Amino acid sequence: MKLRSLRLRKAIEVTFVAVFLISIVVALGTLAMLLGSVVSTALPYLRTEVVVNYASAVNPLQAGYAAAIVGTLWVVGLTLLFSIPLGVAAGVYLEEYAPRSRLTRFLEAGVANLAGVPSVVFGLLGLALFVRILRDITGGPTVLAGALTMTILVFPYVVITTQEAVRAVPASLREGALALGATKWQAIRGQVLPAGAPGLLTAVILAASRAMGETAPLIVIGATFFQSYLPSDPRSFFVALPVQIYGYVGLPRQDFLDLNRNGILDPGEPLLASGGWPGVAAAGIVILLVILFAFNIVAMVARNRMQRRRL
Amino acid sequence: MARRLFFLKAEKPAQPPETVSAELIPPTPSVVSISDAAIESRNLSVFYGAKAAIRAVSLQMSRRQTTAIIGPSGCGKSTYLRAINRMNDTIKGCRTEGELLVDGEDVYGPNVDPVLLRRKVGLIFQKPNPFPKSIYENVAFGVRIHYRVTDEELDGVVESALRQADLWDEVSDRLGDGALSLSGGQQQRLCIARALAIEPDFLLMDEPCSALDPIATARIEDLMFELKKDMTIIIVTHNMQQAARVADYTAFLYLGRLVEYNRTRDLFERPHEELTENYITGRFG
Numbered sequence: 327m328k329l330r331s332l333r334l335r336k337a338i339e340v341t342f343v344a345v346f347l348i349s350i351v352v353a354l355g356t357l358a359m360l361l362g363s364v365v366s367t368a369l370p371y372l373r374t375e376v377v378v379n380y381a382s383a384v385n386p387l388q389a390g391y392a393a394a395i396v397g398t399l400w401v402v403g404l405t406l407l408f409s410i411p412l413g414v415a416a417g418v419y420l421e422e423y424a425p426r427s428r429l430t431r432f433l434e435a436g437v438a439n440l441a442g443v444p445s446v447v448f449g450l451l452g453l454a455l456f457v458r459i460l461r462d463i464t465g466g467p468t469v470l471a472g473a474l475t476m477t478i479l480v481f482p483y484v485v486i487t488t489q490e491a492v493r494a495v496p497a498s499l500r501e502g503a504l505a506l507g508a509t510k511w512q513a514i515r516g517q518v519l520p521a522g523a524p525g526l527l528t529a530v531i532l533a534a535s536r537a538m539g540e541t542a543p544l545i546v547i548g549a550t551f552f553q554s555y556l557p558s559d560p561r562s563f564f565v566a567l568p569v570q571i572y573g574y575v576g577l578p579r580q581d582f583l584d585l586n587r588n589g590i591l592d593p594g595e596p597l598l599a600s601g602g603w604p605g606v607a608a609a610g611i612v613i614l615l616v617i618l619f620a621f622n623i624v625a626m627v628a629r630n631r632m633q634r635r636r637l
Numbered sequence: 638m639a640r641r642l643f644f645l646k647a648e649k650p651a652q653p654p655e656t657v658s659a660e661l662i663p664p665t666p667s668v669v670s671i672s673d674a675a676i677e678s679r680n681l682s683v684f685y686g687a688k689a690a691i692r693a694v695s696l697q698m699s700r701r702q703t704t705a706i707i708g709p710s711g712c713g714k715s716t717y718l719r720a721i722n723r724m725n726d727t728i729k730g731c732r733t734e735g736e737l738l739v740d741g742e743d744v745y746g747p748n749v750d751p752v753l754l755r756r757k758v759g760l761i762f763q764k765p766n767p768f769p770k771s772i773y774e775n776v777a778f779g780v781r782i783h784y785r786v787t788d789e790e791l792d793g794v795v796e797s798a799l800r801q802a803d804l805w806d807e808v809s810d811r812l813g814d815g816a817l818s819l820s821g822g823q824q825q826r827l828c829i830a831r832a833l834a835i836e837p838d839f840l841l842m843d844e845p846c847s848a849l850d851p852i853a854t855a856r857i858e859d860l861m862f863e864l865k866k867d868m869t870i871i872i873v874t875h876n877m878q879q880a881a882r883v884a885d886y887t888a889f890l891y892l893g894r895l896v897e898y899n900r901t902r903d904l905f906e907r908p909h910e911e912l913t914e915n916y917i918t919g920r921f922g
Contacts, residue, residue, distance in 0.1 A: 505832075
């Protein structure tokens with residue numbers, strides 16, 4: 327039996343650390359480039375107008391995201407309202423109550439597969455079910471129809487995250503509660519769910535992030551592109567941020583150049599340098615990222631506070 | 638080279654020397670009988686799947702006394718203890734046969750609800766398992782799940798339970814603090830307070846001191862002497878000195894069978910069975 331060379335073992339160690347470091351640099355570098363490119367394109371348009379103005383397909387200087395921001399908040403809010411209770415309840419049932427049978431395993435596999443279905447398929451389902459069949463309730467391609475579609479889309483994520491959160495709660499807590507004569511539900515409600523709350527918050531973050539960023543299903547169900555009023559209730563028509571961004575990107579840049587040529591815009595206008603509609607679209611991406619980031623910060627602070635309170 | 642090989646071999650866990658074989662288990666255990674038993678098992682057997690963890694154990698436990706269950710690891714003593722408040726029900730594939738009478742009623746009978754049984758029969762776990770909440774909430778939880786109480790009533794119950802568990806003086810000024818900030822011994826006394834708050838008649842303790850230092854252990858043992866004035870205590874322990882100190886009666890289990898059951902003093906000083914003697918003299922364990 328021969329001793330392994332220590333030098334070789336250390337060399338392998340160094341090599342792997344280097345590979346890991348390079349991997350993370352590649353990932354973060356890509357992200358930084360993406361952000362840099364988006365922000366630099368958006369920079370001339372990051373003004374109050376882009377937040378408070380309604381959409382315009384005519385003049386990039388007048389174009390804004392007011393309806394899209396409010397629409398996104400509506401859709402995300404309603405999606406959380408529907409998906410969190412539903413998903414948490416389903417997750418708790420599967421993890422705590424469902425018998426370990428073949429049917430349960432089938433259900434769990436089904437939920438996991440649902441998470442892998444392309445989002446446009448959920449859009450088609452939403453179009454058929456919520457926009458057309460349930461038109462009397464939703465009122466067509468409305469905030470409600472959008473939120474219900476998103477609810478189906480994020481449901482598997484909420485279920486799986488809930489299952490993981492519940493599973494991570496030590497069995498000793500459950501037993502401690504049961505030994506005091508708690509019913510199963512009292513043990514879950516009183517100890518398991520509070521102890522798993524940080525994990526459940528992760529489910530909220532995941533659901534909200536997904537609902538905020540998804541574009542395809544909303545386009546398919548028929549969200550508007552250029553809307554000049556704010557959605558006021560669940561049965562309003564709406565536009566969401568990613569849909570609006572997609573809308574701006576699709577506008578021909580030629581129009582903008584024509585405006586320029588016809589002397590509608592001052593050729594000395596610095597905004598021209600950024601290329602018009604792509605700049606507006608990039609500003610929309612920045613708004614979306616800021617909202618997403620703010621939401622995540624709030625959730626993270628809440629989660630840390632929860633964890634600290636337990637000590 | 639030879640030396641290195643020697644070290645490699647030494648790292649493998651050595652097989653414990655099995656000096657006592659199952660043949661020494663007496664066909665009929667030596668059992669003291671007790672009148673007016675608070676808890677009585679008749680031919681109680683517990684199975685995990687096809688494997689029997691407890692085989693036909695019959696014994697009676699005396700009211701307002703402490704009974705210790707001793708035996709080597711894996712002898713089924715925890716399984717027996719958890720059979721009493723039906724905590725084994727929560728384990729999948731666990732099956733119980735025979736009778737287990739608590740206050741004369743078979744707890745495996747058709748009309749017994751484990752939720753009500755467990756209010757009467759408290760259980761303290763081996764590792765302190767306070768809820769990750771405040772000290773107050775730990776004690777209040779059990780009360781709230783069984784009773785509708787006003788805030789004042791609850792305050793009173795929490796205080797009296799903490800006093801009974803000899804913890805009040807240490808925590809009275811910080812009831813809102815997290816229970817996990819307490820020391821191990823305090824956590825275990827909090828778990829006892831939590832169990833006492835719902836006024837059980839029986840207290841099952843599953844090696845309650847195995848994770849504690851000697852001083853914390855002594856405080857729990859003192860507490861047991863206080864508590865047995867009005868409740869029946871059954872303690873599982875792998876520590877024979879502890880059994881000798883706290884218990885009025887001691888049962889010795891081996892490979893799921895009851896070997897000997899007697900007054901603690903008699904069992905330790907004049908064991909009837911050879912197996913018992915081998916165990917308490919430390920010849921195996």
